[in-house]
Amino acid sequence: MSTARLAEVRASFLSDLAEAGRDAAEVEKVRVKYAGKKSGLLNELTAALRSLPNEEKRVYGQALNELKHEIEAGLAEAKKAAVTEVRVKHAGGLAIGGRQPQLAAGPVDVTLPGLPVARGAEHPVHIVRRRIEEIFLRMGYDVEAGPEVEDDWHNFEALNIPPDHPARDDQDTFYLEDGHLLRTHTSPVQARVMESRQPPIRIIVPGRVFRRDSDLRHSPMFHQIEGLLVDEGITFGHLKATLEAFLHELFSDRVAVRLRPGYFPFTEPSAEVDISCIFCAQKGCGVCSGSGWIEILGSGMVDPRVFEAVGIDAERYTGFAFGLGLDRVAMLVYGIPDLRQLFAGDQRLTRQFA
């Protein structure tokens, strides 16, 4: 063992370090190889000191110390460089951030892939929410918020769903031990807003809602967005035009919109709203079950009983309300088959929408 060995180790260290570049995992491998506590090369070199003749010990020791410092400083620097570079993973697991390109001779292979940009990925439900908010903000609607833990009055009674009403069966409810409940729809926020101010009212309400139900198309937690417009002289034709304008913005101007009579306790008349199938141009496909139409939202003219419950003059004002499932829209536009998959926390799902 001699100082020549030290020079050898130094050279190989520098080359390994350059090779590792900014890849933190590679730098760590280099650290273990040279400065590792158990089997690092420095240990071996230090142990060798004891077996040297005394006259060589001083020179060797000094050189070894220098090498130690050099290795430590080099590792610290490389580690810093590696961690300051933002590292991103693809859904597919491809690591990037990789090696510092060597100053290679010759031309760059321009067909090499570009380095991925470190971009965030928003959850599809929130992408859809913000798109819908944006459409209604442009039409002058306010975006409202309300509690997820509700009382029976706002979630049911004020909306013309008294106790023992059969509609309560369709909205199986989670109750808290203190008698509160988890809101089964975003509609209680309508009631809260109408209790707190007089028309004109023009709002939409996005939010989390909860129903005691779980299968492919039902999840105990999901998201809705709700709309309400109340003023003097509001007509069913206004409802129709507003929904058409909205659905044309959300999907396409080419989409046909169909209103069918339906039933909701808080609207009278009520309408189920279908759009022409965006996948098959109404030729019939799996998404529309061959019917050419996709049920997209529920709507209607506000039931006068709701106005009475929240203290708005039902003789003077009329209004309309509508609501749709954000998750449902996300599933539809992105082709996601299972609702519950949206809440599994799987980054491979979200990253597809980055």
Added chain:
Amino acid sequence: MKFEARWLAEMLDAAPPADELAARLTDCGLLVELREQGDGSEIWDVEVTTNRPDAMNHRGLAREAAVATGSRLRPIEFELAENGGEVASLAAVEIAAGAPCSRYVARVIRGVRVGPSPEWLQRRLLNCGVRPINAVVDATNYVLLELGQPLHAFDLGRLRGRRVVVRPAARGERLTTLDGVARELDPSMMVIADETRAVALAGIMGGADTEIHAGTTEVLLESAHFDALSVRRTARRLGMHTEASHRFERGADPGIAAVACDRAAHLIAELAGGGLAEGRLDVCPRPWQPRRIELSVAALAAFAGLEIPAVRVEAILGGLGFAPARSGDTVRVTVPAFRVDVERVADVYEEVLRHVGYGAVPAALPVLPTAPGKRHPNWQLVDRARDAALAAGLTEVVTWSFIDPGADRLVDSQPLCPGTAVILANPLATTQSVLRRSLLPGLLSAAQGNLNQGERGLALFEQGRVFAGGAAGPSEPERLGIVLRDDGGDAEARFRRLKGVVEHVGTKVGLPALRWKAGGSPWLDENAGAILAAADGRTVGLAGLLAPEIAARWDLGAGVAVAELALDAATSPPLPRFTALPRFPPVVMDMTVEHGSELGYAGLEAATRELAGEQVEGVGFVTRYQLPDGSGRVRTTLRLVYRHAERSLTQDEVNAWHADLRRGLAERLGVGFA
């Protein structure tokens, strides 16, 4: 609900082809969901909404079809042959005072021979999903499907005292129903009883003892109207749902009891033989009172946004049984008994609009003030946080608002725990029975799931509410949670990456300036965790590497960094102010300070800034390295940016300042220099 298309067509004069009939029904709100070929007829599955019990039978649906297609509903015609003696001498009916039964009609048929019903009837029942039993029971089911009236046939010979009474059950009274289940009743439940015992659950199901059997010769046929609420509550308490209860709960036709009774009695006599006793037993403590509503054709046009000719309004309402009478603009209608859902003028508007067709209403956007829409401050806040996290390159997940009680208990010891746990009274599963008090359990489950899928690097965030119990009901503070995990780097590198993200988000969201204090155990690693506090000492977050015990609970290895921030502490961040751009170049000098580990970087930087004075524009961290001599001392390299606003600096003067700074730091902090 299943309907036989041929039966519907038989009820109409000039019925259109099936395709058109189905399309018109769908247009007026009775969605024909599925059409399939049955025995001798198409079978339609029609979605009848809960407010329309009147359309849950063939005649009711045919009435809609008649109006929708411009055909006519045929009258119900049959000839009743009464020849079996006076009914009052054969049986008796009573309704106990106050019982929720507005009418009870009964007829008696004697000398029946119970056998199977004819094939045409069996086929019709089977097409509608009803199992044939015997001619007597089949006749009652046939009339249920035809007219919507639930009926029950008792073996009169087994009714003690040959009488029935509608009364509340006695406490602890027992009844074995037709399905063979022995049920214990209480006084909130209404029964049909004979002289000594309950023989049927009113409006829900008959009893086994008095059912029609092969040896039955005398039949008492019940056709009654029970109150919706009473039937609904009893059915729910007993966990029962029958064809009869389904209709009574939603509101059966109070006007059809007598007609339906006659119709079924006629069928029974025809199919099972025997003589029909003369007259009906008919007790009616609360006769049905028709509701009258007035509507203005002009007001209807204003509501709809469409002029509808008065004659059209009359035709539609007439066809639906509302007996309209018009004078000028005013139409007076009498709501038919079977339309329990129509209570006020908006309901009548709907009837007209349904049949005019929603498609006929012209779309016209409302004219409103041109005020810009505003977003609720809460949405502004949470989307600021979301955008900041996205800008930091993180991936959003949405996890459940309810979590496992075991995971929730761990949150008790979390520095940001908002209060007591909020528990669901009726969870779907115990693993989802407590409202989350922290976003971290959900995020760690997500991290675990991703790692199990072979993902290596993780940079996840969730924005959402947590819940905590309070005297005035639960509170719902908004949170942001973060989980980071990458392949390389030591604890310090991982911590600093997390800290970078947290500080960025804090600034963008408008959190108060964060003070980082080592802590956060037992959730965070003792050597790499921090509690984040505002200047006033409020805890607004925690950030650091996960403690090994917590990591182990979710099967996560070492090196997972987490943070949770209380967004409610944020205020709207101020508008950035422009700083004049420097006109002269800087001189950048590094300085490596050797010091003990008790001096934190924050202390070193603060002292440096203070001592450096105005000639130093910026102080930054370059690197730190631990001396290998076992002394625990470290070398920290700082980068100083010297600049003068009005002139270029010379290297000499900067060297002199730099030397002064070293001396000052040595004096104040006792540090050395490498």
